[in-house]
Amino acid sequence: MTLRGLHVAGEDHGPLDPAHEPTGCRSGGIGYPQRLSADNPLVDPVTLAIHATPAFVASAVEFVEATTIVLAVGVTRGWRAPLIGTFAATATLAVIIATLGVAIVTIVPELLLKGVVGALLLLFGLRWLRKAVLRFAGIVAIHDEELIYQRELAELRAQGLQRKEFDWIGFLVAYKAVLLEGTEVAFIVIAFGAAGGTALTAATVGAIAAGVFVIVLGAALRKPLTMVPENWLKFGVGAMLCSFGVFWFAEALGMTWPGDALSIPLIVAAFLAASWLAVRMLRALLPEGARVEARNV
Amino acid sequence: MFRSIWSTLVGLLIEDGQLAIGAILALAITWALANAGGGSAQQVVGWVLLAMVLVLVVANLYRAGVTARARVSSARR
Numbered sequence: 001m002t003l004r005g006l007h008v009a010g011e012d013h014g015p016l017d018p019a020h021e022p023t024g025c026r027s028g029g030i031g032y033p034q035r036l037s038a039d040n041p042l043v044d045p046v047t048l049a050i051h052a053t054p055a056f057v058a059s060a061v062e063f064v065e066a067t068t069i070v071l072a073v074g075v076t077r078g079w080r081a082p083l084i085g086t087f088a089a090t091a092t093l094a095v096i097i098a099t100l101g102v103a104i105v106t107i108v109p110e111l112l113l114k115g116v117v118g119a120l121l122l123l124f125g126l127r128w129l130r131k132a133v134l135r136f137a138g139i140v141a142i143h144d145e146e147l148i149y150q151r152e153l154a155e156l157r158a159q160g161l162q163r164k165e166f167d168w169i170g171f172l173v174a175y176k177a178v179l180l181e182g183t184e185v186a187f188i189v190i191a192f193g194a195a196g197g198t199a200l201t202a203a204t205v206g207a208i209a210a211g212v213f214v215i216v217l218g219a220a221l222r223k224p225l226t227m228v229p230e231n232w233l234k235f236g237v238g239a240m241l242c243s244f245g246v247f248w249f250a251e252a253l254g255m256t257w258p259g260d261a262l263s264i265p266l267i268v269a270a271f272l273a274a275s276w277l278a279v280r281m282l283r284a285l286l287p288e289g290a291r292v293e294a295r296n297v
Numbered sequence: 298m299f300r301s302i303w304s305t306l307v308g309l310l311i312e313d314g315q316l317a318i319g320a321i322l323a324l325a326i327t328w329a330l331a332n333a334g335g336g337s338a339q340q341v342v343g344w345v346l347l348a349m350v351l352v353l354v355v356a357n358l359y360r361a362g363v364t365a366r367a368r369v370s371s372a373r374r
Contacts (some may be wrong), residue, residue, distance in 0.1 A: 278354065
């Protein structure tokens, strides 16, 4: 399916060849978005939404973790230093995304990039999916934001605070948390946006929207976002990352998916079904309340 | 970003080693199939990759479940 024209009926140069273009999905399709170009700057809302949603959900998970720590610092030690730390980390991340992201999508050949990013997305997604399934099955403990928040509060209170000086501890803790979680967001944006202009724009919009949403919610509630169903999000995002990985890797090898991007929901459904089957299977295998460290399974 | 990619790869290889190796093998098989099989093979490689990864996920989690059950049983003894 191609929303905006620009089909190129080029020669077949083989899979992962920069000159090779999958039939029917040259720049412009949802699954093969167009690179930035002066003659086609418009992004239609459907394409934008499809590419922005996975980035939004995946980034929201990371933002929740960063917001929990910044909230703990702010509540314990005052808001000035952690907010400066957060802005400093955000600026660092913007530079990373602007330089690396744009350089990658403009320099590396499209199909090669799609193959590499597809493989990385699949590996990244499989890890999320596996952990989410193990958590749903009760084998690994569910990530507890409230516990993390309380632990962070206790540690910061133990370190004390001298009111007259700039709170470097608060600054560094917030900077580190936002930078580390933010690098994952940067990876998500670059991975989902690796196909070029439309995808990069959409992934960036999705990540920014997630950041604004989580920060506003966190600021309004002034407590960790425990109501965010993190494992459900990780489960869904894991399935989406795997699906995009399979979709892009196969496209890079020269495959044209039936209906182009319309195949993606089908692939996502297949991953969700297999994961659901795995959760049922694990629950049947293990006694109630039996928890094991993730590293040991 | 590099830290994220690195921790993912290390995490995959150390914590989820068999899953990572299986996924890399599945990608390699898919690539080989697309290159050796010609145009018709190229049009099915995505489904082949999907099938291999789904089987891999279920098999890996089944193995994780069996391992966890063995650990729980030995801990309770």
